[in-house]
Amino acid sequence: MPQAGHPRHLSWQGRTWAVQAILDQWRSGGRWWLGEVPRDCYLVQAGPLTAELHREEGGRWWLARVQD
Template sequence: MKAYQTEVHVDVREARPTRLIWQGQAYPVRAVLDEWQYGGRWWLGERPRTCYLVQAGPLTAELHREDGEGGRWWLARLQD
């Protein structure tokens, strides 16, 4: 997997990602392959987050969402 750590726009339904928009291209999420919680590195000020491994069109992507109100989404990694 290649690391990106890029903020992205993600459409959500019932608290799960349904569409990823990356580099101006929309990718519908066809399947959520895995979901897990990450506590974050609190000593660096990171918020806890929910992580998803998704199949979005031709992409297999790891998405992270900061927990809490207004949490940002970012593309953590893409499978090569």
């Protein structure tokens, strides 16, 4: 079950899925030479999807990839 500050839901192709489990998490420093900021990364299980979600230090979430 996700903890505070971890992803709770994801939206993909017009549907919203509750995050059921966090399978892995890590911190990426970003490609500093391109000006990318560090981010927290999560591999999650949400319904039938396995997805990689990223959160930048400013709090913005984005879906990096999904497997169904």
